[in-house]
Amino acid sequence: MYDHMAVRTTKSGQKAPRHKSRRVSYVEIAAAIALTCIALAAAIGDTIASAPGLTQERQRQLTEFVRQDCGSCHGMTLKGGLGRPLSADMFEGRGADIIAEIILDGIPGTAMPPWRALLTEAEADWIAEALKRGDIR
Ligand code: HEC
Known part of the structure; x- marks a missing residue:
């Protein structure tokens, strides 16, 4: 009839309801x-x-966190206390990735605790880099 282009005709989608099984x-x-x-x-x-x-807001929070929480052992100005100073010169020659690892995993057998539960890897990286640059004091 109207299928002069019959070659291109396809069967339209047959719905085959399958609701035999409730599983x-x-x-x-x-x-x-x-x-x-x-x-x-x-x-x-x-x-x-x-x-x-990281957002500006998160960077500000992390800076405060390092001053307060890390500062409780590393000294309120991070110049050392129970833990060593966290000043930029302490980290010369060491990659930020190593510092970030210490922050995330702590130093077993010492008072340096792991912070993995509180910080993401990106945040630990950011802190490590900020400490290396001497941006957090
Ligand atoms: C409960 C105390 C305590 C807290 C809190 C603490 N640290 Fe430490 N940290 C230490 C001690 C003690 C050491 C030195 C361990 C050793 O004898 O090697 C250390 C070592 C480190 C080191 C290695 C220093 C080096 O020169 O090798 C880094 C980096 C560090 N801490 C970063 C941090 C950061 C960042 C925070 C906060 C997120 C933090 N620490 C919080 C006690 C603490």
């Missing part, structure tokens, strides 16, 4: 897993995306 199907499980992965990826993506630039 959770593999498709649903797979969909749930996929959604979880997407959510996780998004969360990780956010973390990575925010890594290079």
Whole structure:
């Protein structure tokens, strides 16, 4: 009739309702897993995306945190106390990544505690770099 272009005709989608089983199907499980992965990826993506630039507000908070919490052992002006000074000259020749590792994991067998529960890696990196630059005093 009107199908002079019959070569290109396709069958329109036949709906095949499948509600025989009440049990959770593999498709649903797979969909749930996929959604979880997407959510996780998004969360990780956010973390990575925010890594290079912490907000001004967060940087201010971290500076205060280092002065207060780290200062309780390293001296209120970070010039040393129970812990060694955290002044820039102490860190010459050592990479910020090593300092960040110490901050995250602490120094086992000493009073230097791990801060991993309180700080993200990006934040520890930021603190390490700020200390190396001598920006936090
Ligand atoms: C409970 C006390 C305490 C607190 C709080 C503390 N530290 Fe320490 N920290 C120490 C001690 C003690 C040492 C020295 C350990 C040793 O003998 O090697 C140390 C060592 C370090 C070192 C290595 C210094 C070096 O020259 O190798 C860094 C870096 C450091 N602390 C950073 C921090 C930062 C940043 C904070 C806050 C997030 C912090 N510490 C909070 C006690 C503390």
